[in-house]
Amino acid sequence: MANSIYSRRRFLGATALAGSAFAVPNILLRGQDGAGKRLNLVQIGANGKGLSDTQGVTLNHNIIAMVDVDQKRLEEAAKKNEKYNLDASKPAPAAPKLYKDFRKMFDEMHKDIDGVIIATPDHTHFLAAMWAIKHGKHVCVQKPLCNTIWEVRELHKAAKEAKVITQMGNQGRTMEGQRLAKEWIEQGRIGTLKEIKLWTNRPIWPQGPMEKVLKPQPENLDWDLWLSSTPSEPYFEFPEDKQTKRSNGPHPFAWRGWWSWGSGALGDMGCHIMDATFSILNQVIPTKIEVESDTISDLCAPNWTSLKYHMPASDKQQAMTVSWQDGMKNGVANKPEKPDMIKQDTWDKASSGMMFIGTEGIVYEGDAYCKSPRIFPEDKYTEARAALGNGTHKKTEARSPMPDNPQGEWAHCIVNGGTPSSNFDYSAALTEFVLLGNLAVRSQQAISWDKEAMKVTNVESANQFVKRPSYRPGWIPA
Numbered sequence: 001m002a003n004s005i006y007s008r009r010r011f012l013g014a015t016a017l018a019g020s021a022f023a024v025p026n027i028l029l030r031g032q033d034g035a036g037k038r039l040n041l042v043q044i045g046a047n048g049k050g051l052s053d054t055q056g057v058t059l060n061h062n063i064i065a066m067v068d069v070d071q072k073r074l075e076e077a078a079k080k081n082e083k084y085n086l087d088a089s090k091p092a093p094a095a096p097k098l099y100k101d102f103r104k105m106f107d108e109m110h111k112d113i114d115g116v117i118i119a120t121p122d123h124t125h126f127l128a129a130m131w132a133i134k135h136g137k138h139v140c141v142q143k144p145l146c147n148t149i150w151e152v153r154e155l156h157k158a159a160k161e162a163k164v165i166t167q168m169g170n171q172g173r174t175m176e177g178q179r180l181a182k183e184w185i186e187q188g189r190i191g192t193l194k195e196i197k198l199w200t201n202r203p204i205w206p207q208g209p210m211e212k213v214l215k216p217q218p219e220n221l222d223w224d225l226w227l228s229s230t231p232s233e234p235y236f237e238f239p240e241d242k243q244t245k246r247s248n249g250p251h252p253f254a255w256r257g258w259w260s261w262g263s264g265a266l267g268d269m270g271c272h273i274m275d276a277t278f279s280i281l282n283q284v285i286p287t288k289i290e291v292e293s294d295t296i297s298d299l300c301a302p303n304w305t306s307l308k309y310h311m312p313a314s315d316k317q318q319a320m321t322v323s324w325q326d327g328m329k330n331g332v333a334n335k336p337e338k339p340d341m342i343k344q345d346t347w348d349k350a351s352s353g354m355m356f357i358g359t360e361g362i363v364y365e366g367d368a369y370c371k372s373p374r375i376f377p378e379d380k381y382t383e384a385r386a387a388l389g390n391g392t393h394k395k396t397e398a399r400s401p402m403p404d405n406p407q408g409e410w411a412h413c414i415v416n417g418g419t420p421s422s423n424f425d426y427s428a429a430l431t432e433f434v435l436l437g438n439l440a441v442r443s444q445q446a447i448s449w450d451k452e453a454m455k456v457t458n459v460e461s462a463n464q465f466v467k468r469p470s471y472r473p474g475w476i477p478a
């Protein structure tokens with residue numbers, strides 16, 4: 001990523017073009033020096049992750065509307081946003097308009113909106129983002145960008161045509177640590193990179209084959225809007241032994257394990273844990289993925305998965321494999337073997353992690369975002385830190401103006417110019433890399449991928465999972 005991504009000229013060109021492509025783009029800052037301008041933003045999926053996504057922008061911008069299909073959660077989110085401003089010694093913000101259907105919100109408010117933040121369950125990302133883009137709005141969408149590869153490609157194409165400023169919410173991409181890990185590897189701190197190993201303790205929500213127990217729909221929830229474009233079905237909860245403190249059924253949070261609405265542990269954590277890998281391997285797309293997993297069903301992702309992605313060479317790295325492990329296998333964490341050079345207590349603390357294994361050492365991160373990577377053996381880490389201190393470390397990666405705040409960085413780029421760290425040119429391909437693993441999981445066979453043709457070439461039946469079988473009418477904007 002060159003430093004020139006934060007170029008003002010490119011931003012102005014893009015927004016001017018967006019202005020000509022749509023009837024009412026309302027991009028406040030087109031052709032002006034926008035520094036200090038407050039944007040008019042909307043939060044779709046107001047509670048859950050939406051709360052912290054709103055917090056990333058609310059002190060500097062106006063939240064003019066919030067949308068959530070759960071009335072109770074919607075009102076709570078509006079109250080929490082007001083409190084967040086007051087706690088930061090800001091005046092109480094003007095009350096946002098509250099909606100349960102984002103299509104109605106766009107119909108009524110599109111003239112006033114500059115940008116839209118989307119933090120709904122995965123199955124609604126594509127729909128809400130397409131509605132935003134249709135109206136010429138900048139979009140910041142939670143990870144994974146979408147939960148099918150077809151949706152990812154369509155959304156990326158639409159955003160490019162609209163020339164809107166885009167971002168995915170994978171915060172690791174904005175952090176210093178991910179940049180340092182790439183620079184250490186490219187500057188030879190671990191010799192030659194040979195192999196990458198990734199893991200997570202997820203799922204921490206029910207997954208695996210599961211019954212649906214029909215229950216009356218909660219009064220505060222519009223279940224049919226929650227289902228959105230997926231087939232209509234009665235409200236249900238999980239069997240009692242699968243219920244958790246957080247949720248009795250798919251809403252809230254526990255939709256993650258269901259193929260219709262989530263994308264399993266891999267889709268949930270892959271856009272974080274595979275992010276540094278994708279950057280370090282120069283954004284290549286795998287050609288083959290091998291799979292082993294616990295029992296799958298047509299409806300739900302398995303309780304554990306082990307994958308091996310075969311990554312082609314780039315101009316900076318040789319071809320290599322990237323392994324992914326998640327869940328609990330036979331009662332123990334499904335994770336790689338501990339290398340001797342990593343201390344046991346360091347290893348045991350890591351619920352998720354990544355190892356970039358070189359001929360002379362390992363870049364190690366014991367978390368999902370590559371926020372604080374280190375190098376083993378220790379003396380190599382000491383040398384790397386000394387190089388940072390004495391200025392001999394070369395900072396070749398562009399730094400984010402707002403580390404650990406992808407929503408804030410996105411808004412900053414809309415106002416001041418520039419391209420967000422996880423703009424769709426990057427994050428669409430990252431999401432495709434991640435979701436390819438689910439094609440292998442769902443077909444239970446090693447798959448070979450032809451990215452130009454968007455096709456699995458060796459297992460025809462795997463192609464049924466590249467795109468949803470159907471969408472209910474009225475959800476994909478015309």
Ligand SMILES: NC(=O)c1ccc[n+]([C@@H]2O[C@H](COP(=O)([O-])OP(=O)(O)OC[C@H]3O[C@@H](n4cnc5c(N)ncnc54)[C@H](O)[C@@H]3O)[C@@H](O)[C@H]2O)c1
Binds near residue numbers: 045046047048049069
């Ligand atoms: N970047 C991160 O670290 C991070 C962390 C958690 C979640 N996420 C992502 O954020 C998204 C939301 O996850 P969550 O854990 O908050 O889920 P959640 O189910 O807890 O919350 C989602 C909210 O969206 C609302 N909603 C559902 N359908 C909607 C619709 N059609 N229109 C408007 N609102 C709707 C729900 O009522 C709920 O309040 C997911 O894509 C998830 O992967 C990212």
